Amino acid sequence: MAQQIDGGAAIIAWLKAAGVANVFSVSGGPINSIYRACAHQDLPLIHARHEAAACFMAESFSRVTGKAGAAVVTLGPGVTNAVTPALVSMLAGTPMIIIGAQSGTKTAERGAGMSYDVLPVLKGVTKWAARCTDANRLAEYLDIAWRKMWAGRPGPVFLEVPTDILSSPVTTPLRAMAAGAPPMPGRPGVSAAAAEAIGEACRAAARPLLLLGDETFWDRSDRIQAVVDKHGLPFSTLRLARGVVDENHPRFAGPGYTACNGALRRALAEADCIMLVGHHFEFDLEFGDSVGPGAKVIQVCSDPELLHRNRRADVAVAASPAAFFDLMAGMPAMSADQAWVSSVIGDWSKEWQAQRGEDANDGLHPVAAIDAVSAAAPADTIFVSSHGNIDFWADARLRISAPGRYLRAGQSGTLGAEVPYGAGANFADPSSPVIVFVGDGGVGFHVTELDTAERYGRAFIIVVLDDEKWGAISLPQQQSFGETYEMDLPRRDWAKVAQGLGCGGYFCRDTEAVKAAITDAIASRKPAIIQVPVRSVISPYMAYIS
Ligand SMILES: Cc1ncc(C[n+]2csc(CCOP(=O)(O)OP(=O)(O)O)c2C)c(N)n1
Ligand SMILES: [Mg+2]
Secondary structure (H helix, E strand, O other), X not given: OOOOEEHHHHHXXXXXXXXOOOEEEOOOHHHHHHHHHHHHHOOOEEEOOOHHHHHHHHHHHHHHHOOOEEEEEOOOHHHHOOHHHHHHHHHHOOOEEEEEEEOOHHHOOOOOOOOOOOHHHHHHHOOEEEEOOOHHHHHHHHHHHHHHHHOOOOOEEEEEEEXXXXXXXXXXXXXXXXXXXXXXXXXXXXXXXXXXXXXXHXXXXXXXXXXXXXHHHHHOOOOXXXXXXXXXXXXXEOHHHOOOXXXXXXXXXXXXXXXXXXXXXXXXXXXXEEEEEOOOOOHHHHHHOOOOOOOEEEEEOOOHHHOOOOOOOOEEEOOOHHHHHHHHHHOOOOOOOHHHHHHHHHHHHHHHHHOOOOOOOOOEOHHXXXXXXXXXXXXXXXXXXXXXXXXXXXXXXXXXXXXXXXXXXXXXOOOOOHHHHHHHHHHHOOOOOEEEEEEOOOHHHHOOHHHHHHHOOOOOEEEEEEXXXXXXXXXXXXXXXXXXXXXXXXXXXXXXXHHHOOOEEEEOOOHHHHHHHHHHHHHHOOOEEEEEEEOOOOOHHHHHHO
């Protein structure tokens, strides 16, 4: 006999069967049936302080685990608060499913409380957004959402459900509603013709460069490092690919964005064979403009839409990165000019060493603070960074040793994602320490999510690099106009803010104090803020772009 369930229960049964491990949310009367279903079906529900933060947490879940994150929000403003995380997820190519309420079908178009036609807004920032008005079709809609979310480059999807549908009885048997997500087909392999073209380009190459991008994170080949070693390739990692090969590798040529990596600019200009795998020539790679005229570009990704983007590839391969690495693992070793490779890596190493400024009485150099944090952080730490001036130092300093260990909003450059990312990362991986780098501006966006983590017994550390200003905007204003406008921030007591939210708080002026605070905060297993006054020094990235 069919078990009697309602729409909310059907949604949760489906998500659970699809492998969703947590639902991030802010409550609302219209989504009560979803809340009840989470409780009765044992799907952990995390009630955040703001819908944007809830969705950032869901998205960070996907960045850490490689699985889709899920969020549930109430109607109208609950949904519009989810717009920025949806945009971030869209531009970053991260899978996230957002379920949003709508007023009951009987009050549609009457101006019900909190109700607004938000679907057009969500359509603009997701891969797919739709409304389901039949409780018996919820599973079918979730199926569609799931396929759209994962197809090609992953991204966010939005499903709107009127509140009466959430509480309507579902007559389809629960067994059918909870059939689980449709299995996604394998990603495409390398065709014989493409394999021939790749082989030819590789045989002719003396100065090859490997650029590892987003899709290498999703399909997780375990052969990337073997390929790097076999062919003697220098490599850079971009975005979600940070850590897909341990960045402590001797042929790591630094992070894959040219603005903070002069060695990479040189390598792009001098390489005769550039393998761009799982990515496209995005703005971090100056849209491919710095590629030398003699280079052959081999671009590999399973979504053909990204092939040739911004710069034509000489060998464009619509295949999964894993298939490419399988091919490369079986090919005869390339004869890469190791003197050239060493000189590129040497340039990056010198550049990296030169960044470290001296400590001073009026605050640490940002790099000294970041290095002190890294030195005290255990090897499995998940790092998060924001998008202020000082975070651009962090981006270049950190060596990420495994995939899913470095979270940054990405192309959207969104300030405010970082603190919820930190909280969400600890839900995704409760056993690893999480450290967020953020400025004294960015921390204010969602600092209250410390409370969310504390309420659920989760821990993460926010390192506030405090230069008493909105540095990333202030420094260029000063350069361009000789003065700044509304850029200064007074020194606030962030340690006390954390303590007021039931968390740990530290104020550290020197590197030894920073290291001790990191060790102490990790041992305490509570969320914490470590506030570190730093000097205002323009980062290489900011200097290059401004
Ligand atoms: C949502 C959003 N709003 C505004 C900006 C523009 N923005 C980028 S960095 C920055 C200042 C950040 O200041 P802070 O967090 O103190 O870091 P600092 O630059 O001082 O290191 C601003 C306002 C943005 N990137 N994202
Ligand atoms: Mg600042």
